Amino acid sequence: MMKVLSVLTALVVLTAGAPVGDEERVSGGTALSAAVPHLVSITIDGQHICGGFIYSSSWVVTAASCVIGYLPSQVKVVVAQVSLITQDVDEQAISVFKIIVNEGYVPDTKLHDIAMLQMATTITFGPRVNLIRYDEAEEVGGTIVKLAGWGATTVGGTPSTKLREITVTLPATCTGIYTADEFNSNYMLCGGGSPADVGSPCQYDEGSPLVQTIGTTSYAIGIMSKNNGCGSGFAPTIYTRLTAYYAWLNKIGGLQPAP
Numbered sequence: 001m002m003k004v005l006s007v008l009t010a011l012v013v014l015t016a017g018a019p020v021g022d023e024e025r026v027s028g029g030t031a032l033s034a035a036v037p038h039l040v041s042i043t044i045d046g047q048h049i050c051g052g053f054i055y056s057s058s059w060v061v062t063a064a065s066c067v068i069g070y071l072p073s074q075v076k077v078v079v080a081q082v083s084l085i086t087q088d089v090d091e092q093a094i095s096v097f098k099i100i101v102n103e104g105y106v107p108d109t110k111l112h113d114i115a116m117l118q119m120a121t122t123i124t125f126g127p128r129v130n131l132i133r134y135d136e137a138e139e140v141g142g143t144i145v146k147l148a149g150w151g152a153t154t155v156g157g158t159p160s161t162k163l164r165e166i167t168v169t170l171p172a173t174c175t176g177i178y179t180a181d182e183f184n185s186n187y188m189l190c191g192g193g194s195p196a197d198v199g200s201p202c203q204y205d206e207g208s209p210l211v212q213t214i215g216t217t218s219y220a221i222g223i224m225s226k227n228n229g230c231g232s233g234f235a236p237t238i239y240t241r242l243t244a245y246y247a248w249l250n251k252i253g254g255l256q257p258a259p
Contacts (some may be wrong), residue, residue: 027148029166029199030218035088036148037090038132041078042066042207043093044116048084051149051208053079054131055258059175059253062207063240064115065222078106080128082163084150090128090145095120100252109181111188113225113240116252132232133256134242134249137189137221137233138214139171145212147224151205159204166199168192168210177228177237187244189222193236196200201237202230215258217259224259 042050042062048243052062060077067075072095080090097120102110121132123129137145148165174183174190183190191210192200201208201224209220229235240247 001112008213009036012167029164031164032038032082032148032164032199035080035082035090035128036165037080037128037130039081039148039163039208041081041150043076043078043082044070044074046076048150049077050204050206051224052117053209053223054079054129054148055116055123055249055253056256058119058132060119061209061220061223061242061249061253062115062117063113063225064101065110065111065113066207067099067115067117068101068105068107072120075099077119080239083161084159085161088128090126090165092124092129094123102248107121108151110226110238111181111184112245114223114242114245114248116249117132117254129167132209132211132218133259135212135214135219135221136243137210137212137241139189141171142196143170143212144168145170145210145221147201147205147208147210149201149205149224150209151202151208152229153202155229156203166201167197168199169194170212172220174236177235178238182226185241187241188225189223189239189241190236191230191239192226192227192232199225200230200234 052067075096076093098118101115102112168191172190210222227237
């Protein structure tokens with residue numbers, strides 16, 4: 001089945017005199033040759049729109065902004081995906097039984113930008129498909145975390161075909177860049193926009209998990225929610241802080257399986 005494009009982004013390189021606008025090019029981070037086991041593509045009517053992560057064999061977490069207003073019958077979750085245009089090993093599109101958007105979600109500011117999707121059939125785990133546990137971010141200066149997805153390769157553009165990964169520096173300063181209504185540190189993480197960063201999430205990366213290695217274990221610490229663009233001189237990105245929603249996640253999806 002034909003699939004649509006999507007991709008992650010990085011820093012823009014402009015030719016002297018080139019116009020900045022909807023066709024502004026961005027590089028794509030590092031292309032990955034294998035699936036990220038916990039990462040999923042959220043599709044609407046067969047088209048990639050967002051990322052998400054596997055919470056358990058029955059539940060996936062994504063951004064509320066990705067799925068609000070859609071019927072479960074319109075949404076599928078694709079696991080073990082690398083390319084959006086060719087079939088990958090163990091790739092499977094799974095139907096959604098129920099969409100639960102956080103009841104406090106505010107579309108204008110994207111406060112409480114989190115949703116859970118209940119699968120119509122359980123996800124089969126294997127080398128290319130598995131859950132990731134979530135934990136509190138360790139926001140020590142200069143901390144490097146990662147985000148993978150299929151974000152756009154042009155500002156305002158469509159998704160691309162390859163799964164890509166960027167690194168993001170924590171913490172970042174969102175105060176003064178975003179208003180108090182747009183950034184609430186109790187429920188949001190601020191990351192990226194540092195000179196050390198070579199990329200920024202872009203459209204179609206919403207819902208993809210921000211992943212930090214704590215000790216020797218990788219944890220999801222946030223999901224991409226919003227930013228002020230991913231072109232040249234990009235600002236920090238705001239992520240939904242996952243541990244702020246531990247009671248809600250437990251209520252809807254239950255406790256995550258023990259490691």
